[in-house]
Amino acid sequence: MNQLLVSWYRQAARDLPWRRTRDPYAIWLSEIMLQQTRVETVIPYYYRFLEALPNVAALAEAEEALLHKLWEGLGYYSRVRNLQKAAKQVMTLYGGQIPTTCDQLLNLCGIGDYTAGAVASIAFGEAVPAVDGNVLRVVSRQLAAEGDILSPAVRRSCRQLLLEQMPADCPGELNQALMDLGATICLPNGFPKCESCPISGLCLARERGQQQLFPVKSPKKARESKPYTVLVIQDEQGRFLLRQRPDTGLLASLWEFPMLEGHLTRAELTGTLTKQDIQPARIQTLRKARHIFTHLEWEMTGYFLSCPQVKPRDGEVLATWEQIQQQYAMSSALDSYRQFIKQQGEDET
Ligand code: SF4
Known part of the structure; x- marks a missing residue:
């Protein structure tokens, strides 16, 4: 052979x-x-x-x-x-x-x-x-x-x-x-x-x-599905809020848009933002996205928030689109939302 x-x-x-x-x-x-x-x-x-x-x-x-x-x-x-x-x-x-x-x-x-x-x-x-x-x-x-x-x-x-x-x-x-x-x-x-x-x-x-x-394979366990709401938050200077994931676990140390667990309606989102002292001038619903990992999948909804004032907390930064491309590595799980801000930048130029 x-x-x-x-x-x-x-x-x-x-x-x-x-x-x-x-x-x-x-x-x-x-x-x-x-x-x-x-x-x-x-x-x-x-x-x-x-x-x-x-x-x-x-x-x-x-x-x-x-x-x-x-x-x-x-x-x-x-x-x-x-x-x-x-x-x-x-x-x-x-x-x-x-x-x-x-x-x-x-x-x-x-x-x-x-x-x-x-x-x-x-x-x-x-x-x-x-x-x-x-x-x-x-x-x-x-x-x-x-x-x-x-x-x-x-x-x-x-x-x-x-x-x-x-x-x-x-x-x-x-x-x-x-x-x-x-x-x-x-x-x-x-x-x-x-x-x-x-x-x-x-x-x-x-x-x-x-x-x-052949090959013989035992049936796989169903993948766990997790719902998230992704927040694409932009300040008046055109920068986006990013946060860094923990340094262990899934996508360790990569950057992401802030994400909340669950699929929040607009009313629920507004309530949550008020508690966090975030006051958007405009809220836009973004399209849904899904990302499949080996044992897990993220089911995401998203909102774009245009905010006059954004104060990054610990582990967060404000970054322009160019900085996101050059300095802040993000998982392809968030590509759909990254694509949105890219498109937005192109529309503004
Ligand atoms: S099953 Fe695979 S190894 Fe067997 S003859 Fe076909 S291609 Fe070759």
Whole structure:
């Protein structure tokens, strides 16, 4: 199977920027960015990040605000914070050299089995597997495996199986072949493209015509839905009120428009504003928006408040649209409301 996959990869590999380098820093960065994010989305971020922070030392010393700006829109911000923590570990524990083995890489913050295997095999040629969701799906179909693909035990046995088969001369290519096969042929939704698959002759699910039955997944728990009212508050100088989220938890340390729990009617909003001593000259209802996180979704309504006087409290700032773009990283969850103030700025010019 390995031979078939590697031969296929050598002639069909996707041409991706991080495949044109052996720089472990660039490969590591790409693997972190690719977690939960599509390749096409990652490419411009990858170039921008490397241009701003071209090596581990630069990453270790970067300001948090710059990190958040470079990551803005990619989501899952803990990834970039862990990336920097790991860069600091590399500087202090390994003299600025990224460790070369899977076991050592696992000691770094934010690096799990998959990333350690990918970096060790691709950048340093260590014969270890890199098992992500794509690889699990391919193996599960090929073996018609009955276990729940999300269970740690199934992941461990898949890793062990691949570990025993890793070729010493081209482990990085085999890992990338499996990743590419899962991403482009053995697709997750709909029917896989088995007619183009290099290992179709070795695939049990295909032999039995049961591709749709694998991988086996237990039903997911329903996502929790949280209602919020987003307040886009502008003072008479055209600045907007932002507040910084706590430094732990969801979207830690990112900036946001003030948000209130629940969907407030205009009358409820007016009552709340009076209590907070906010006196808007004009209130405009904004459109509803929804943002889906992994285990949670925000259902948002919004109001635009034009206020002659706005006094920021602790953790709040007043910022122009230009400053919001350049200095204050916000989650894409609030894109709909950011879009509103962008549009408003354009209408005023
Ligand atoms: S034959 Fe089809 S189901 Fe089996 S591994 Fe290939 S693409 Fe996936």
